[in-house]
Structures are given as C-alpha cells and as structure tokens.
Amino acid sequence: MKVLVPVKRVIDYNVKVRVKADQSGVELANVKMAMNPFDEIAVEQALRLREAGTADEVIAVSIGPAQNQETIRTALAMGADRGIHIEAPHDIEPLAVAKLLKAVVAQENPGIVLVGKQAIDDDCNQTGQMLAALLGWAQGTFASALEIAGDKAKVIREVDGGLEHIEINMPAIVTVDLRLNEPRYASLPNIMKAKKKPLDSLTAGDLGVDIAPRLTIVKVEEPAARAAGIKVGDVQELVSKLKNEAKVI
C-alpha cells in the first residue's frame, strides 16, 4: 500500500508573524519557514505504517512555489521514499489544494492519505475533509490513534467532549491531531540521503485543475493589543483586585 502525505510549507511556529504595512497579508520575506507541524505528525505516522509493514511506500507531496521542495526534502530526510512538487502560488486555497491532491491520488492510487488536521498559517482545517468529499472516501478527522486492519481503519478522534472511536472503510483520508505521535528528527546522514531521493515536479496545468482563488482577501490586520496589566504582590491583593476592581468574582 502507498501512503500519500501532503506537506505544507508555513512560517515556522516559533516566529512571531508581522502584518504587512499595506494590509495585503503577513510578511513572508526573510522569515524562517518550516513544515506545518501537523503534517510532520502525518509524515511520522506514514513512516510507522511502512515500518510496521502495513505500507510499502511513503510519498510526500507539497503544493506551492519552488521553495516547497525544501519542505519535501524535510519529509524525505525523515524517511519518505519520494516526493512530488506541484508548482502553485503560496496562498493557494484549500479547495484548489484538494482538487490537485485528487489528481495526484488518481495517478498514484494510495491506500490512505495522511494529512495534518490544519495548517498553522491559515488555520482553515478544511483540506482533508474536502479531499475526502471529492474522492467519495471516508474521513477520520482529528485522529489521535490509527489502526489499519485489511479494508478497515479504526480511528480515535479528538472531539470537543473527549474521544470518539469510529471505523472507516479504506481507502480513506485521515487528518492527524497532536497526540497521534511524536515526529522523529531527521539525522544528518538521512538529510544527505534525502538529496538523492526522487522528486518529481508538476504544475496545476499538468493536472488539469483550475486553482483560481474563490475568496478575495480584503485586508489583513493586527489584532487589537491588550492593555498592559499589573503585577500583584500576593494572593490577598489578587483576590481584592478581582472583587473590587475587575468585579469578576
């Protein structure tokens, strides 16, 4: 079974984002980029499936500008077997991404697509569910455990009330949550090896997919800053302030 893992290149989670002065978006120039942390968890899970003998090939796919090849190399350094890069604008929308991935699925016939439940840049939380819809496949979203047995997968989902167990037909889309695993680091020898692994490059046109945006970004702003607070000396002062000043208890 092949495993397809879409990986997104985003601003590193440690970087404090800055909104551009012209309100057209956030500053990306000279900002450290990294693989979306949820997608790292998806790559790790794919590798574990291969190591357990459930999968035999892990394919990382990334959609975006040329620099996204670095993100694919990261996945290859973690252990993915090969990569597919689809050239597209950085801010391509989830629906267009899902359509491109559908085309890749048609070419590669994976048994499962593992993808992060959301990207930490646009926080959309859409791509996996959309891909499942377009393929007519089952979806196991927000997964904190995954067990594949034959043509079924057992998924434990992190839901608002706790955990939910579902069983889904394969092939399936599973969107991964934080507690599924702890991704490995790429070792230096593996980083070197990754440079020699195959990486195909395609365009949206090659796949016959219309990726024109459906939404228009009117503006991007900084949120209002909170007014500076004060330090209190002890618990008595804290309780007194909460009762008499803030009046919240």
Added chain:
Amino acid sequence: MSILILCDHENGQLSPVTLNAVSAASQIGGEMHILVAGDQTGNVVKAAASIAGIAKVLVADDKSLANGLAENLAPLMQSLSGGYSHMMATATTTGKNVMPRLAALLDVMQISDIIKIDDANTFQRPIYAGNALSTVSSNEAIKVITVRGTAFEAAAAEGGNATIEPVAGASDAGLSAYVKSELSSSKRPELTSAPIVISGGRGMQDGANFAMLEKIADKLGAAVGASRAAVDAGFVPNDYQVGQTGKVVAPDLYVAVGISGAIQHLAGMKDSKVIVAINKDDEAPIFQVADYGLVADLFDAVPALEKELG
C-alpha cells in the same frame, strides 16, 4: 437571502453554542432555518423551534445521522442546499468535520471560524493563531461558514415559534461507522461557555495536582482547562485543551496557572475579559497578556488562593 444553520447537539440536548451561530446568522439578515440532523431528536427540535428569530426547523431524523458522521450528513446537507445563500455551523469538532466536506460537494470555498460579519459576503477570521485578522469576501453562490461561538452573543433561547418540517433523503453512505465515545463527565460548566475558566500548564507537574484547581473551580463555578503541554504530558484529557488547535474560550475571568503562554495557547484565551496569570517565572510571556500577574510558586499560591476565596 436565506440561511441554513446546522444545529449542534449532543446527548439529546441542543448545544448552547448553536445560539451563538444563530446570532451570527441574524447579523447577515434574511430568513433563518435550522437543520436538526440526528436520531430521536425530539427534544432538540423543540428547543430549536423556540430560538428567537428562527422561521423553520428542518428535521432529518434517521439512524444514519445518529452520530454526525460527515459521510452521511454532508450529502444530506447538499441535497437541502437549494435556495440557501448561506450554510453555517459552529466551529466545533462537529462543524469542522462536516462543513468542509459539504463545501467541496458544493464546489465552494469554505470560510472557517468567522469572528465578525461586515456584510453578507464579507467576514473576518483569525489566521496565524489569531496574530493576524483576515477580512475575506466571497462571491460563491452559497457561503459555507463555520462560526467561532465566543465571538458572537447568544441568541435568545426562547420566544421563537418556528414551523417544523421533516426532510427526507438521509441515507447511510456505508463508508464509516460510529463505534463508541469516551466522554469526560463533569458537573462543572462546559469549558467554552463557562463564565470563569481556571487552566493549568506544565508547571502543574502532575495530573493529581489539578485537584487544587478543581477545588477553586468549584468555589467559583468555573470550568477547568489546560495548556497543550499539560495535555501532551498526560496530566488531563484532550478535551481540556485551550489553544489554537484546541478550544477557544473567552470567559469573564481566565486564570492561567503554571502556563508559560506559548503563542498557540494565547490564541485560545486572549479574548477573555480579565486574565490572571500565576507563574514563578516573571519573564513568562503569559504576563504580557495578563491583567493581573502574580509571580509566585503555584504550589504556595494556589492553596492560598483557595483559602482566600473562603
């Protein structure tokens, strides 16, 4: 213009956050309908029909909809989409699961987690864990939207008298099956709607130490939450998590105990009215958003706080 709102419900009760979605919908304008999809939904339908401003409750009562499986619910919603300008749901795990599947079936881009409505086509939503706010406009024939409950006041639960209309078309897609739930049970208020939230972080050191926070929560009528670090460490279950990828809360009072204040945690609580931070590290980023900061060892401060509250 007319709007279909997916009713969020569990255990035979309408989830209060549905009222926040109704209030968001009312800002768009036009006739508002609610879809109650589930199995044995009698109580929920009754509650939905009473919500102020709702003209019609569509009821899809079928075993295949019992657990909100997206593979069954999304096609049903697609079949009901004719005539609606907007289809909305709460940005809960239910809404987040089904709405993108619906949007793709309709070939439209979803607008996730809106916090403000400028007009019927233009919405504001947080990106980058709330460190930027993006205003987007959509010309899609149907706007598929999820709503951040804490950003909108709740609509009145009473005063409405909607007509109730059964809808057909539900069926089991045969792709997925619900097995069971492991739900946390608590007598305390629900985290996302509690007026006071007290959360613990990595500094709590151990799950057993959360008992200290629970004692205070019980005195204040508060809910107990946690940072991702505390959940990852196994101190408390995942449904306690407040943050970018967990729950978003905006209570009157948020008390952060032993939480350093990573960007992703702040994303889930920085719209709280009053924020208190208790942390022994006076450099912790949580103090930058706190209205009242107490630099102290939580193992001294928390018992003292409980005593002081009487």
